[in-house]
Amino acid sequence: MKKLLLAIFLLPLFASAQEKNFIQFVKPLIGTQRMGHTYPGATVPFGSVQLSPETDTLSYEKNGKYNGDVYKYCAGYQYDDKTIVGFSHTHFSGTGHSDLGDFLIMPTTGPLQLNPGTADHPENGYRSKFSHANEIAEPAYYKVKLDDHAILAELTATTRVGFHQYTFPKSDNAHIIFDLTSGIYNYENKNVWTFVRVENDSTITGYRQTNGWARTRIVYFAMKFSKPFKEYGFKNQANDVYKGFWRKFDQSKNFPEIAGKQIKAWFDFNTEGGEMIKIKFALSPVSTEGALKNLQAEIPHWDFDRVKREGQQQWNKELNKIKVESLTNDEQINFYTAMYHAFLSPTTYMDLDGSYKGLDQNIHKTENFTNYTTFSLWDTYRALHPFFNLIQPKRNQDMIQSMMAHYDQSVHKMLPVWSHYANENWCMIGYHSVSVIADAVIKDNANFDANKALDACVTTARNQYYDGLSYYMKMGYIPEDKNSSSVSKTLEYAYDDWCIAQMAKKLGRNDIYEEFIKRSENYKNVYDSSTGYMRSKLNDGTWKSGFDALSTHGQGYIEGNAWNYSLYVPQNPAQMIEMMGGKDRFTKHLDSLFSMHLPDEFFAETEDITRDGIIGNYVHGNEPAHHVAYLYNWTNQPWKTQDKVRMILKHQYKPTPDGLGGNDDCGQMSAWYIFTSLGFYPVAPGSDEYSIGSPVVKSAELQLENGKTFSIATVNQSEKNVYVQKIELNGKPLTGYALKHADIMNGGKLVFYMSAKPKKK
Missing domain, CATH: 3.30.2080.10 (GH92 mannosidase domain)
Structure with a gap:
């Protein structure tokens, strides 16, 4: 019986020993330059979430003329770019047509800026310069330093949940920008409707409905922070802050929900030097309730390294x-x-x-x-x-x-x-x-x-x-x-x-x-x-x-x-x-x-x-x-x-x-x-x-x-x-x-x- 129990105990160790480490040979940055149209971010095999950086903002100029290159940015990322706009949760790999780029998140410090800025002048917005010398892309893991904000960004994922880990400097003015206007294939007024609801001081739910390559597409989300935010806010298309429909409640501060075509939100924190703010972000094709259940079931804890390790184990099994x-x-x-x-x-x-x-x-x-x-x-x-x-x-x-x-x-x-x-x-x-x-x-x-x-x-x-x-x-x-x-x-x-x-x-x-x-x-x-x-x-x-x-x-x-x-x-x-x-x-x-x-x-x-x-x-x-x-x-x-x-x-x-x-x-x-x-x-x-x-x-x-x-x-x-x-x-x-x-x-x-x-x- 002792020998049998020992054999049962050693079986998974033996099976694991038979697997070779092929993760080391995978370079997700291959194909991110020129026409490959791949993305370098974190995902698991056949995963619903593709959590990856965006290096362009596909938007309109004031005269209504589209100023992005929708074909070039089918995957949201181009290796030759020098700035990162943020990290979104859905991407195509290697396509010749674009869509997705849902739910952009960007950590920042300093004065609050809700526009993305431009590649030439990132200081005019929330985007940041970065260097490939400070970038790592592996299966189920992406890491980069955001130079303008002195923030280390790390990403991993399960099948339905993206996991962010941001290491901040000491700041009384740290922000998480949540931009629902950003997306790939963003011309022709892609957003049909968006909705954001603050459930409590660390949980956000909502959805995004778009009219892009897919004629009607709704993605629901649930977002949870590892620590309560001290304050939050919304901004709509008309640049009104906290503006609701009927104005029967005090909307001047921390109003709990907003809906509209062009919604942006922000969440404020105080951070110590080296402090990590983590975000779990789940998707659902059905409901915010489904997203919450996916989040709780797939990542019920806050151990980023564990999720990364388990994701890479999934990849190694497939490889x-x-x-x-x-x-x-x-x-x-x-x-x-x-x-x-x-x-x-x-x-x-x-x-x-x-x-x-x-x-x-x-x-x-x-x-x-x-x-x-x-x-x-x-x-x-x-x-x-x-x-x-x-x-x-x-x-x-x-x-x-x-x-x-x-x-x-x-x-x-x-x-x-x-x-x-x-x-x-x-x-x-x-x-x-x-x-x-x-x-x-x-x-x-x-x-x-x-x-x-x-x-x-x-x-x-x-x-x-x-x-x-x-x-x-x-x-x-x-x-x-x-x-x-x-x-x-x-x-x-x-x-x-x-x-x-x-x-x-x-x-x-x-x-x-x-x-x-x-x-x-x-x-x-x-x-x-x-x-x-x-x-x-x-x-x-x-x-x-x-x-x-x-x-x-x-x-x-x-x-x-x-x-x-x-x-x-x-x-x-x-x-x-x-x-x-x-x-x-x-x-x-x-x-x-x-x-x-x-x-x-x-x-x-x-x-x-x-x-x-x-x-x-x-x-x-x-x-x-x-x-x-x-x-x-x-x-x-x-x-x-x-x-x-x-x-x-x-x-x-x-x-x-x-x-x-x-x-x-x-x-x-x-x-x-x-x-x-x-x-x-x-x-x-x-x-x-x-x-x-x-x-x-x-x-x-x-x-x-x-x-x-x-x-x-x-x-x-x-x-x-x-x-x-x-x-x-x-x-x-x-x-x-x-x-x-x-x-x-x-x-x-x-x-x-x-x-x-x-x-x-």
């Missing part, structure tokens, strides 16, 4: 799902930072009791699943969700359950396209929820009603009112003179239709299979053999005149040009290659894509395209090209895939703030890096195969949720040895350039034999 040994420390940093970014979203969207606001704006409660939001599906269907099917299968099942709840609540009966916070943004094209669902079904990761999910996919794909689908179903393509981005939409619909067909085939729904496998060949209807490119057609069936293969405007494409989108038939690369002139001609076409020189006019054509993320005319910073390097595997020169993916890994990912060659897009860029580093990639999600590339790791162990381990090893691995001579799976030769999903999930060992010379036979 240990893949144990990698790399050639260099830089590659180790790139890999684990990519895993970190891949596990930031989608984000948890429900209270601890399962309550959340649905797409119908009613309150719902989950049954046996975690509800998620932030679905950037045009990006993440390609690699992020397939990665989850490997490493986070239970979470991916819950994400699909969340999509199905969205569908049930949709008056359009549509699966999500780009959704967050109980809103559908209708951003980008396709109906790529079906790709995510099909990929899970095909890979036997479906604990949901697969037939009901298939019905939802079919209903979505037959919706004649959605984005040109009526033309697509009737004509087999979308006419550019009737609906823009017509080529891109036709191609992406055809791929999604193939996904539906694969799911229907597996479920024995032959009538649906026949309908959608036929639709999946609609890509042929926009291929122009005279030019060799996918090209936009008009309603009368003729090709649109003025074709320009390099142009990104008016040609029928979105976030790409004819070169990029003519390669988008992931469901049938072999047939696409044959259609485009055969393997030899297609190989030369691919070679030209990577080697060509783009004219300056190409970059001047749109503000959205810079030289970041571009190799020749291959645009790694935009997702339609993410599978392209793997297409050589369907030609007579598959070794070129190995050469190209290693080149992309080297040039597009670096362990520096500007180390991402484009928006991380909610983890898609990072998921590409992870797959490619391991040596394979899901060219066509909805298939059970991965396409072989060239691993950059020395070795890797995938700890699968089913309890099995899949190991990857390399022989003769080096920076120069990028070519694969042979591959062995469980000691037997792997023929061809495809790896089955089941081969991974069954556990085993994959060995790559590397060389500096390509195997051309």
